[in-house]
Amino acid sequence: MPRVNPIDTEYFKDERRTGDFTVIGKTVQRSDALGHVTGRTEFFEDRTFPDLAHVKIHRSAHHHARIDDVDVSEALRVPGVLRVITHRDVPSNWYVVLRLIGIEPNDEPVLAEDRVLYKGEPIVAVVADSEAAATEGAARVRVSYTELPAVLDVEEALAPDAPIIKQAGTNYFVYEGHHCRRLRFGDVERGFAEADHIFEWRYSSAPIEHAPTETTGCVVVPQSSGRLLIHSNTQAAFFTLDNTALILERPFSDLQVKGGTVGGGFGGKVDVMVEPLACIAATLTNRPVKFVYSREEEMQVSSPRAAERIYIKDGVMDDGRIVARKVMLYVDAGAYSRHSPYGTTKACAHLPGPYTIPNVYADCHCVYTNRTPSSAMRGFGVTIADFALESQMDRVARAIGMDPLQFRLRNAYRDGDMKAHRKIAEGTALIEVIQRAAALVGHELPEEYRALTSSTPRGDQP
Amino acid sequence: MKIVNLKVNGVGRTFIARPETTLLLALREQLGLTGAKRGCAQGACGSCTVLLDGQPVVSCLVPAVTVDGSDVATVEGLADGRKLSDVQQAFLDGFATQCGFCTPGMIMSAEALLDRNPNPTRDEVNEAISGNVCRCTGYEPIVSAILDAAERRRAGANL
Amino acid sequence: MTLLRGRGYASVNYPTGMNLGGDPSQALIHATTMGAFVISLSSVDLGQGLKTVVAQCAAETLGMPMENVIVDTADTDTGPHCMGTFASRGTHRVGNAVIMAAREARDVMLAVAADELEVDAGDLETDGTGFVRLKGSPETKIHIADITLAAHFKQGRTISGRGIFLKERNYPVPETGEMDPDSCQAHACTVAEVEVDDETGVVTVLSLHNAYEIGRALNPAMAAQQVEGGGWMGVSHAVFESTEPYYPASRDHGPVDFCEYLMPGPAEIPVQSSVILERPASNGPFGAKGIGEMTANAPIPAIANAIFDACGVRLTTMPFTPESVLRGLDALRA
Numbered sequence: 001m002p003r004v005n006p007i008d009t010e011y012f013k014d015e016r017r018t019g020d021f022t023v024i025g026k027t028v029q030r031s032d033a034l035g036h037v038t039g040r041t042e043f044f045e046d047r048t049f050p051d052l053a054h055v056k057i058h059r060s061a062h063h064h065a066r067i068d069d070v071d072v073s074e075a076l077r078v079p080g081v082l083r084v085i086t087h088r089d090v091p092s093n094w095y096v097v098l099r100l101i102g103i104e105p106n107d108e109p110v111l112a113e114d115r116v117l118y119k120g121e122p123i124v125a126v127v128a129d130s131e132a133a134a135t136e137g138a139a140r141v142r143v144s145y146t147e148l149p150a151v152l153d154v155e156e157a158l159a160p161d162a163p164i165i166k167q168a169g170t171n172y173f174v175y176e177g178h179h180c181r182r183l184r185f186g187d188v189e190r191g192f193a194e195a196d197h198i199f200e201w202r203y204s205s206a207p208i209e210h211a212p213t214e215t216t217g218c219v220v221v222p223q224s225s226g227r228l229l230i231h232s233n234t235q236a237a238f239f240t241l242d243n244t245a246l247i248l249e250r251p252f253s254d255l256q257v258k259g260g261t262v263g264g265g266f267g268g269k270v271d272v273m274v275e276p277l278a279c280i281a282a283t284l285t286n287r288p289v290k291f292v293y294s295r296e297e298e299m300q301v302s303s304p305r306a307a308e309r310i311y312i313k314d315g316v317m318d319d320g321r322i323v324a325r326k327v328m329l330y331v332d333a334g335a336y337s338r339h340s341p342y343g344t345t346k347a348c349a350h351l352p353g354p355y356t357i358p359n360v361y362a363d364c365h366c367v368y369t370n371r372t373p374s375s376a377m378r379g380f381g382v383t384i385a386d387f388a389l390e391s392q393m394d395r396v397a398r399a400i401g402m403d404p405l406q407f408r409l410r411n412a413y414r415d416g417d418m419k420a421h422r423k424i425a426e427g428t429a430l431i432e433v434i435q436r437a438a439a440l441v442g443h444e445l446p447e448e449y450r451a452l453t454s455s456t457p458r459g460d461q462p
Numbered sequence: 463m464k465i466v467n468l469k470v471n472g473v474g475r476t477f478i479a480r481p482e483t484t485l486l487l488a489l490r491e492q493l494g495l496t497g498a499k500r501g502c503a504q505g506a507c508g509s510c511t512v513l514l515d516g517q518p519v520v521s522c523l524v525p526a527v528t529v530d531g532s533d534v535a536t537v538e539g540l541a542d543g544r545k546l547s548d549v550q551q552a553f554l555d556g557f558a559t560q561c562g563f564c565t566p567g568m569i570m571s572a573e574a575l576l577d578r579n580p581n582p583t584r585d586e587v588n589e590a591i592s593g594n595v596c597r598c599t600g601y602e603p604i605v606s607a608i609l610d611a612a613e614r615r616r617a618g619a620n621l
Numbered sequence: 622m623t624l625l626r627g628r629g630y631a632s633v634n635y636p637t638g639m640n641l642g643g644d645p646s647q648a649l650i651h652a653t654t655m656g657a658f659v660i661s662l663s664s665v666d667l668g669q670g671l672k673t674v675v676a677q678c679a680a681e682t683l684g685m686p687m688e689n690v691i692v693d694t695a696d697t698d699t700g701p702h703c704m705g706t707f708a709s710r711g712t713h714r715v716g717n718a719v720i721m722a723a724r725e726a727r728d729v730m731l732a733v734a735a736d737e738l739e740v741d742a743g744d745l746e747t748d749g750t751g752f753v754r755l756k757g758s759p760e761t762k763i764h765i766a767d768i769t770l771a772a773h774f775k776q777g778r779t780i781s782g783r784g785i786f787l788k789e790r791n792y793p794v795p796e797t798g799e800m801d802p803d804s805c806q807a808h809a810c811t812v813a814e815v816e817v818d819d820e821t822g823v824v825t826v827l828s829l830h831n832a833y834e835i836g837r838a839l840n841p842a843m844a845a846q847q848v849e850g851g852g853w854m855g856v857s858h859a860v861f862e863s864t865e866p867y868y869p870a871s872r873d874h875g876p877v878d879f880c881e882y883l884m885p886g887p888a889e890i891p892v893q894s895s896v897i898l899e900r901p902a903s904n905g906p907f908g909a910k911g912i913g914e915m916t917a918n919a920p921i922p923a924i925a926n927a928i929f930d931a932c933g934v935r936l937t938t939m940p941f942t943p944e945s946v947l948r949g950l951d952a953l954r955a
Contacts, residue, residue: 236705
């Protein structure tokens, strides 16, 4: 059934200029759909390789523990088990994927050494002829632990008496000498002092799984040239290649990544979790090796969307202007950085939301706890902030007795406004989407609000 | 180990199955039919749905040794040459696919529904695909495509 | 038992491109002997439809039909570098790189055609059906297959192009957070309507009404797929999903399969109506902004606000489970 064209051509008529296009703006069929409906689309796991070996992982049973001993002898006795891989087999065991854009320090081991920082952390990889043998081998690895106190709450992690769980010496990522990513614009305390009302509330979320229908995985095939060919469902082919080469301490030209067809990503397939170990296994056994997460691993040990905790304090005038906003934001990065230091800065850049507020103060903390490391997910840094910001907007509007859409329109950012991070806004359209949504549901707006446009300078208007 | 004879998409196929071999892995790794996907291997995502003697099953939970002598239909057998089945064509036209990983299983569930009920209600469509997880589309385009396919099939039958 | 109805609003914006930039993508394009254009990339299509929209960008720029465009991705041996598919950057970055490459290839294509037709390349135009023709004299024309054959076997020229898009890396000022994080911002306002069962605490999202401004909908049906598929994910995040249902109190109870990790099925989806506005971004491919990620964002607070509107319970912790609704109702009655 052909879909109804959703474009409303009445808005931004002067700027749209569509007259000359032949295929842009047209609903052409997806080039991949025929393969999808016939089952011919080739995902990474849809190839067969003779002599394929499989990797499964023995994982930490504790949130935080010292590893006293690792015994792999029983695993090696399982029929079909070819090799076990420990941290000693990983050429450059410590990494952080964001080192490619200059983030330091390397804070995560590919395989745990003397300590585990979260339940489910990989300790030993087992390579076997079959998945069943690899699974059985992984189950037979014996690890002796001494449990250590675990930190499981972001604010407790930052308390002065909290056990320090990170080698770097702090339970937070350090941003150029600061314990958080800071945003300082105007004078927020003066804003609060001048405000007619002060509202302060707390918001929080729990971790969320990407749940792509295809789990994270790869097949690595040794080539006659001596190179390794990696069939992967990574979201970022070169990012995976470069990080893998650094871990393997091999020339970048030794690796080739083939992919590009992915059964859902949502941010969960940029962590480079499977390729390095599969490459090591393929090198050690000289066989094609598959390493694919089980659904249980995807649910519980692959990075989730971070849980966040957000405090918002607003100073608001009787007429509905927000004159000051202070945000304390805590991202639960879990045990390791992965992409969280980046996501926390992205959250900071998003504050104070799409509104022009003259005084803004924010501290965005990237906090380490003994939980499954979180990482990128669709809307990284923004999704949970938007939940907090837009819940706050609704509550403030109700508290001062103002229509929720009028309250947003009054504060909406416009072209020419300076954002809190000091970039001048351009191409804004918040006002128009609010007006259009109001029309969609028959929410009446007074003429003065219907007349607002994003391209009209704010001046002294409401 | 057991020798298993199946009719797959109308063609006789024979393979040797270990006790732990699932129908899904036999199709994918021994018969080269990779349309059915392994999304969970727990019987909970529906990506591996095929028709076993006309009934939709999650093939990841079916031991291959138990289906000797059966008829199996997979997504690869639906099109007649380049002519797609009504369900396939409706999915294509209705933008009912995004990443495509759930699509083969979703289509097989839909085919099974329309085989037994040519004129399903929206609720019946919802029920028929309730074991098939899609993370991309929000389901609405899929449900609409299946209702559209039912209409196409009925129109075809009346010709 | 009473079913209480409410309506809630949320308006949001979302940045296009990797935060702070520094995230290039490249494209190479070359013509085959018979008039096809192969776009070589290493970019990844997650199902959002990148391969389709970049083919549209190439076809539009070349002035050739979609059928003449082949997208070859993602092989790191044959495709040039791409930072990856994340941060709502694919359409914007890769689209721009493809347009740049296609412009270069188009210039050569027109030069070859000009030599064949013995006219000035500046006087030529494409007709979108596969012909290059003389402006004002449409009968003077040559088909792309003849152009590329001539280029290969007669003129000895390569019809090809190179493209890259890079937003230069920006570094925040540590003290103030001054920075240039984005290339542009897309916008959305969602209105959610819910029904709350005051006996079971179950929240049913009845409808989502979405107004999006995305610069340019390069392919309107695919843009709508993002809006409504993401809308579903927003509903799912709001009322169903967590890997740690009792976070941060307990690490137990973590789901391990789709029977325990709950998401709305086809019988639990809201009715959605969606409208897309276009305010082209000056730096976007044909003005397009990235919308892949943002579509799950506005529904969540809109649903929270609708729940309050329905029953007076203000839920400040995601997800909005029946338990949290019932505890909220109990607190109101206390």
